[in-house]
Amino acid sequence: MSKEEIMNLEERFNRYVAEENKVEPKDWMPEKYRKTLIRQISQHAHSEVVGMLPEANWITRAPSLRRKVALLAKVQDEAGHGLYLYSAAETLGADRQQLIEDLLSGKAKYSSIFNYPTPTWADMGAIGWLVDGAAIANQVMLCRTSYGPYARAMVRICKEESFHQRQGYEIMMALAAGTPTQKKMAQDALNRWWWPSLMMFGPTDDNSPNSAQSMKWRIKRKSNDELRQEFIDKTVPQAEFIGLTIPDPDLKWNDESGHYDFGEINWDEFYNVIKGNGKCNKQRLDARNKAHDEGKWIREAANAYAEKQAKRREQSSSVA
């Protein structure tokens, strides 16, 4: 294809998405659109899978059987989300095995929030309420993203995520209404998770160089700062309702803008955790690698058995 023909196709593509049409796997798409999506969807898939670890940490210690069942089911849902998302990435020509290799080698990224530790039970509440809450803000937007399979995966994921968020908030509510020790536990978790949750939306708009192109392609539909503000506006009253204090002395309602003003985010911390210096970066990747390495003989056995079975079927059908 000549350069000119590609230019024409790109123009048509841009118009097509600008008119709110969905792009499907077999449609022509600019190479950069495909690459951007593979990167974004696979990072999202990795985040679901790595995100299982901080919560799986509390499955054996959940305080009641009811909470244990709910937590197990929640972490299992995340594994399911990982699967849908890897499948969505495969529709763009990516290879799941390769994507996983990239995660394990540290080449691919996942959401930095999962590099924070979960030392207490209240972290299960804070993660559900804040981390899933922040994720939902982003994912609700992605339900209308221009790439069809991604948008459809998101619709399904969003339903489960809102359930998780309510479950997390309910854990916090029970703690906040409990004994002074329980309330202290809840406040401590909120103190630790508040700022990292705000960082989940990514750098401020003036420091987010790829956003403009993603917005133009309708992959992204709201800016990082818009989504962050929505999340804050929604979450502050929820904290007040259960009597917990958001750890930001500059947080205050602004009548004029109709939004909460908030303090400066510590971006040094954000970039530092991305670089690998979070408390649990190493543990998370080590855990994924350990599961993968120790699972090797099982995957090999399953493949060998499947091949033997196929051969047996072939032999029996040639006899018959």
Add this chain to the structure above:
Amino acid sequence: MAEANEKYVLRLADNALILGQQLGEWCGHGPVLEQDIALTNVALDLIGQSRMLYQYAAELCGDGSTEDDLAMKRDVFDFYNVLLVEQPNGDWGNTIVRQFFYDTYNYFLYDFLCNSTDNRIAEIARKSIKEIAYHAQFSAEWVIRLGDGTEESHQRVQASVNDLWNYTGEMFTPDQLDKDMYELGIAPDLQEIGKAWRKKIDEILDIASLKKPDNEFFHTGGKVGEHGETLGFILAELQFMQRAYPEMKW
């Protein structure tokens, strides 16, 4: 209508909980996502079953205890699970073999319990039997896959069969309580269950080209609260919150 002894219901509940608790440790650490999800499903079913059973045991107990009191506030000597379910997870093959031995027993047991003369047990069994049938199918399929997979998987899974074998006999060795429950039509004749179990185990091990150990010595004691060393650690995690923060609601 017969009514089960609280201790018998606790045996059923403790087996389900301890095994479910151990399987829960795999969540997030399975060999591939699909199997992580599958094993977590089994854990969820087992813990769900244990809850129904603890709720019933709490009612029989009649002192205001709750399901969580029974699960989280008894020490090792008051747990009545069989020794098999408290054996460590080991590698994935070991977990699968433990599951295969237990699920197969559990299937024949619950198949009987669906018609138990204790209505409540029968009701719980009827709610659980489909799940248990699936567990038994899942673990048997994996034993075959690992036994008939690669040389390495064959050796590893054979080692697990050998290691866990001595913990299987307890399931079919009736004590006085089992006999009493059988007399009342609440529970099955365990020796009959044992025969059905052996037949199924022989069949699957044969397909998997695995050998059944010829050792006929079997450890016992779990059912009456005489446990090994691992259960204490399992309970330490299971009960941590209730012990560290007593009398709180979560």
